[in-house]
Amino acid sequence: MCGICCVVNLSASSQCVLQKHVREKLQNRGPHSSRDITETASRYSCLFSSHVLHMRGVLTPQPLQDDDGNTLLWNGEVFGGLPVGAEENDTKVVIQHLSLCKNPSDLLSVLSQVKGPWSFIYYSKVNQCIWFGRDFFGRRSLLWSCGSEEGSFTLTSVSSRLPDSDSSKWLEVPAVGVYRLDLKSCSQGGKLKLELYPWVYLGDEPSNDFSSEGLPSSVSLVMNNAGLQLNFPVNPMNTSIQAVDSNDEPNHTFSLTSSDDLKEFLLKSTKKQELVRSLIDVLSEAVRRRVQSLPYTDNVSPTETPKSDEAQVAILFSGGIDSMILAVLADRHIPPDKPIDLLNVAFKLQERKMNQGSKKKQHKNKNNGEHVNVSVNDITSSDQRTSNCFDVPDRITGRAGLQELKKISSSRKWNFVEINVTQEELKEMREKRICHLVHPLDTVLDDSIGCAVWFAARGTGIVSEGAEEKDHTSNAKVVLTGIGADEQLAGYSRHRVRFKNSGLEGLVKELAMELGRISSRNLGRDDRIIGDHGKEARFPYLDEDVVSFLNSLPVWEKADLSLPRGIGEKLLLRLAAVELGLGPSAVLPKRAMQFGSRIAKLENNHEKASDKCNRLVTS
Missing domain, CATH: 3.60.20.10 (Aminohydrolase, N-terminal nucleophile (Ntn) domain)
Known part of the structure; x- marks a missing residue:
C-alpha cells in the first residue's frame, strides 16, 4: 500500500x-x-x-x-x-x-x-x-x-x-x-x-x-x-425473484432458532451443503490471498527488528459472524507458529450514562421461552454498575468468540487485544488526526465508524494471559475487515424493512443499491483511517471471486428474512459458520460497530446517522 x-x-x-x-x-x-x-x-x-x-x-x-x-x-x-x-x-x-x-x-x-x-x-x-x-x-x-x-x-x-x-x-x-x-x-x-x-x-x-x-x-x-x-471483473447480480425450478423455491416451512437447528437443516439439504461448501472454498481462497506472501522480514517501522512471536495479520474483531469466519479461515492459511491479533475496541461510558444503562428486557425465544445468549444482548443498568466500564456488547461477544476460536484451533496463539478508549482520548485524537482522515466525508456515521476503526486499527491495548494483563500494540500490517458481508447478504435492519414492504423484488433492488454505493459510503474512508497507521485494510468479502459467486445466487439462497434476527439475515453465511465448527457466534444478530463499541452512546443520542457532524469540524 x-x-x-x-x-x-x-x-x-x-x-x-x-x-x-x-x-x-x-x-x-x-x-x-x-x-x-x-x-x-x-x-x-x-x-x-x-x-x-x-x-x-x-x-x-x-x-x-x-x-x-x-x-x-x-x-x-x-x-x-x-x-x-x-x-x-x-x-x-x-x-x-x-x-x-x-x-x-x-x-x-x-x-x-x-x-x-x-x-x-x-x-x-x-x-x-x-x-x-x-x-x-x-x-x-x-x-x-x-x-x-x-x-x-x-x-x-x-x-x-x-x-x-x-x-x-x-x-x-x-x-x-x-x-x-x-x-x-x-x-x-x-x-x-x-x-x-x-x-x-x-x-x-x-x-x-x-x-x-x-x-x-x-x-x-x-x-x-x-x-x-x-x-467489470465480477458477474452481474442475479435479480431473479421467481424460481425456474420448483425445487429451487424458497423454503418457509422450517423453524430455525439456534446453531444446532442450522446444523440439522444443513444436513437435510444436499443443495445447501453444496452452496455452503462453495462459499467456504471461495472465501477461504480470498483470505489466503490476503494473508500469505507477506514480507515477514520487516515491520511497520523500517528501524525496528521483527519479533518471531509477533502477529503479521490482525482482524477487526467483534465476535460476530463476519469477523469469526475471517478468523477461522485465516487460521487455515497463516503459519501455526504465528499469532493472530484480534482487535476489539470499546469506548468508556460516562458514569451518568452507565447508571442510566439500557432499559431493554432480555430477549427470549418465543418458541420455548428460554433465554438466548444473555451475554450478547444490551447490558442492563445493573450489569453496567457491576461490570468493567469497558464491557460493552462487542467486548462481551468478542471474549465469547475467542473461546470458540480456542476450541477450533487450540494451538494457535490468539491475541485478543482489548482496546479501551476514554472520552478524553477520543476527543484529542479526533481533533488531531481522525477528522482529517474522514474528510471529505462529514456525517455522524462517518465520525462514529471512523473513530472506532482508527483506534481499533492502531491496535494499542491489553492482552490477558491467564490472570496477568500485558500491554500490547499490534504491529500487523494487514488488517482484515468484514465489510461487504452485510451489503451482499442482507445483514442490515433496513433490508428487513425493505423486504417487509416490497418483498423479494424490493430486497434485490436494495442489495444492488448497497453494492453500487459502497465505494462512496465506506471504503475510501476506511482505507484512509487504517492506512494512517502504516497498515493496509483488506476486504475478503469484496474479493472479486466472492462477489461473483454471491451475485450468481438468487436472493433467497443468501438470506431468508422471514426468519428471525440472528438467523434469516446472512443465512448462507451462518450455515457456513456452522459447517466451519462455530457455535453461538453463528446466530448472533447484527450489531453495528458504532453501537457494539458504544461510541454512539458517548455523543448526542438525538443525532441521526446522516446528520452533518459538528465534531469533525476543526477550529
Whole structure:
C-alpha cells in the first residue's frame, strides 16, 4: 500500500508544491520509502509524490518509471488477473504491462484484468497525459481538488480538513471508471478537461449517468469520445425473484432458532451443503490471498527488528459472524507458529450514562421461552454498575468468540487485544488526526465508524494471559475487515424493512443499491483511517471471486428474512459458520460497530446517522 499524490499546474513557470500537512499524512501511510519526481514541459509541470508501505516482493520505491519515462504511482494489490509471483512486486508487474500499451484500449484491458483493490496515477510521457482512478468498489482512497488558481489540479490518497478554506475543496474520486487528463490540450486551452472511461458489464452500453458535481467551472468532465470502457471483473447480480425450478423455491416451512437447528437443516439439504461448501472454498481462497506472501522480514517501522512471536495479520474483531469466519479461515492459511491479533475496541461510558444503562428486557425465544445468549444482548443498568466500564456488547461477544476460536484451533496463539478508549482520548485524537482522515466525508456515521476503526486499527491495548494483563500494540500490517458481508447478504435492519414492504423484488433492488454505493459510503474512508497507521485494510468479502459467486445466487439462497434476527439475515453465511465448527457466534444478530463499541452512546443520542457532524469540524 502507498500514499500517492500528483500536483498539476498548467504553467511551467509556477512551481508545484505539496503542502506539508498532506505530505505528513501520506508518509504515515507509507513509512518504508518516500520519493518525489517532477515532470516539466513547455506549458505544464507535474509533481509526483509516493510513500510506500512494503507489502510484497522486494521493496520498490515509487514513483516508478520505465525506460520511456512513463511514471506509475500504484496504491493497490494484484490478487489475481495479472500473474504475480510470490516473490514479485506487483507495482513492477503493473508498470511492465502498462509500458506495452499502445493505446487507451490496451490500458483499459490491463486494468480490467486486475483483481484486487487499487487506486493509481499513471503519467504517459509520450502522450503527455495522466490516467488515474480507483477500482470499481473504491477499496483504495483517491481524492481530487482544484486549487484557487485556474489550471491547478491535485490528486492524493489523503488530505486535511482546513478551517474556513475554500482554496482546496476535496472530493473523493468517484469509482465509476478511470479518468484521463490530456495535459497537452489542457495547457493550450488553459482549462482542465477530464475524460471518463466507465466500468460496464460486458455487453452493456455505457451510461451517461455521471456527475461532475463539486468540480469548479474551470474543469469539465466528459465521456470519452471513443466509447471505450472497462469491463467489470465480477458477474452481474442475479435479480431473479421467481424460481425456474420448483425445487429451487424458497423454503418457509422450517423453524430455525439456534446453531444446532442450522446444523440439522444443513444436513437435510444436499443443495445447501453444496452452496455452503462453495462459499467456504471461495472465501477461504480470498483470505489466503490476503494473508500469505507477506514480507515477514520487516515491520511497520523500517528501524525496528521483527519479533518471531509477533502477529503479521490482525482482524477487526467483534465476535460476530463476519469477523469469526475471517478468523477461522485465516487460521487455515497463516503459519501455526504465528499469532493472530484480534482487535476489539470499546469506548468508556460516562458514569451518568452507565447508571442510566439500557432499559431493554432480555430477549427470549418465543418458541420455548428460554433465554438466548444473555451475554450478547444490551447490558442492563445493573450489569453496567457491576461490570468493567469497558464491557460493552462487542467486548462481551468478542471474549465469547475467542473461546470458540480456542476450541477450533487450540494451538494457535490468539491475541485478543482489548482496546479501551476514554472520552478524553477520543476527543484529542479526533481533533488531531481522525477528522482529517474522514474528510471529505462529514456525517455522524462517518465520525462514529471512523473513530472506532482508527483506534481499533492502531491496535494499542491489553492482552490477558491467564490472570496477568500485558500491554500490547499490534504491529500487523494487514488488517482484515468484514465489510461487504452485510451489503451482499442482507445483514442490515433496513433490508428487513425493505423486504417487509416490497418483498423479494424490493430486497434485490436494495442489495444492488448497497453494492453500487459502497465505494462512496465506506471504503475510501476506511482505507484512509487504517492506512494512517502504516497498515493496509483488506476486504475478503469484496474479493472479486466472492462477489461473483454471491451475485450468481438468487436472493433467497443468501438470506431468508422471514426468519428471525440472528438467523434469516446472512443465512448462507451462518450455515457456513456452522459447517466451519462455530457455535453461538453463528446466530448472533447484527450489531453495528458504532453501537457494539458504544461510541454512539458517548455523543448526542438525538443525532441521526446522516446528520452533518459538528465534531469533525476543526477550529
